[in-house]
Amino acid sequence: MSASRLSLRRLEGESLDAADAARLRWLVEMDARCFGRPWTAAQWASEVANPRAWVWVAERGRRRVGYANLWALDETWELQRIAVDPALRGQGHGRDLLVDLLVRAAREGARACVLEVASRNSAAQSLYAGLGFEKVGRRPDYYSDPPDDAEIWRLEPIG
Ligand SMILES: CC(C)(COP(=O)(O)OP(=O)(O)OC[C@H]1O[C@@H](n2cnc3c(N)ncnc32)[C@H](O)[C@@H]1OP(=O)(O)O)[C@@H](O)C(=O)NCCC(=O)NCCS
Numbered sequence: 001m002s003a004s005r006l007s008l009r010r011l012e013g014e015s016l017d018a019a020d021a022a023r024l025r026w027l028v029e030m031d032a033r034c035f036g037r038p039w040t041a042a043q044w045a046s047e048v049a050n051p052r053a054w055v056w057v058a059e060r061g062r063r064r065v066g067y068a069n070l071w072a073l074d075e076t077w078e079l080q081r082i083a084v085d086p087a088l089r090g091q092g093h094g095r096d097l098l099v100d101l102l103v104r105a106a107r108e109g110a111r112a113c114v115l116e117v118a119s120r121n122s123a124a125q126s127l128y129a130g131l132g133f134e135k136v137g138r139r140p141d142y143y144s145d146p147p148d149d150a151e152i153w154r155l156e157p158i159g
Contacts, residue, residue, distance in 0.1 A: 006058040006065065006096050008104075011048045023057045024048060027067045034083035036145040053080075054105070058097045065093045068101055070113075076156075077105050079115035082124075094127050102131070102158050112156035118148040128153050 011020050011027070024044060032038040039047075047053040047069055054070040066084035070077050084094045102113060116139070117124050133153040142150030 006060055006093065006100060008056050008058050008097070008100055011055045011057065012051070014049050016048070023064065026064050027055070027057055030064075030067060030083060030085060031081070033086065035081075039081075047080075054101070056097075056101060058093065058100075060093070063088075066097050068097055070101055070105060072105070072108065072110070075109065075111040077110040077113050079113055082127075089123070095130065098127065098131060102155070106158045110158055112154060113158055114152060114154045116142070116150045116152055118143055119151050120148050125151075125153075128155075131155065 009020070009023060011024055016024060028039075028041045028044050031044070044055070048055050052072050054072060055067070056069075057067045058065045064085070065088055066082070068082040069080040071080055079098075082094065082098060084097070102110075105113065113133075114136075115128065115133070117128065119138070133155040135151050136154045137152035139150040139152070141147065
């Protein structure tokens with residue numbers, strides 16, 4: 001895994017400066033565009049305030065490109081969310097963002113990463129498979145909007 005050309009900004013703490021508050025507003029709007037069941041602004045604020053949550057916004061120059069949220073849980077971290085602006089997909093940004101975060105997580109002691117993904121989400125599955133994640137389980141009827149099974153994918157070791 002090698003690092004990318006994106007610059008990543010972590011949103012953390014109870015009070016954000018003006019630039020990070022603007023990034024968080026963008027993230028909340030983007031989440032509503034990217035997911036059928038978006039998290040509310042209050043949920044995202046709670047994530048940002050949680051020291052176990054790694055909430056990052058990726059930028060290319062001045063353009064916000066995507067975001068992700070990883071939970072730091074001992075040696076096995078969980079990818080909660082990752083998305084790229086729909087207008088900027090298919091250009092390698094999702095891959096670059098996830099690689100950057102996994103490199104950083106490994107430096108912090110993460111040895112494995114797990115995630116849940118809808119069984120029909122082939123774009124996300126391609127991203128994960130390309131980085132070496134493997135399907136390790138399935139939760140039938142896990143999602144309701146739209147209805148779908150969840151697949152559990154795991155990467156171990158990271159790197
Ligand atoms: C999943 C997502 C983050 C991928 O971001 P992206 O910037 O478009 O992905 P990339 O351009 O970096 O592509 C990564 C890999 O996935 C593949 N891929 C991307 N979009 C694809 C698609 N629609 N169909 C099939 N493969 C696709 C690419 O070919 C690439 O494979 P490679 O590494 O072997 O070349 C993006 O589609 C997204 O935001 N989806 C909505 C939110 C979502 O579903 N998040 C995941 C929840 S588990």
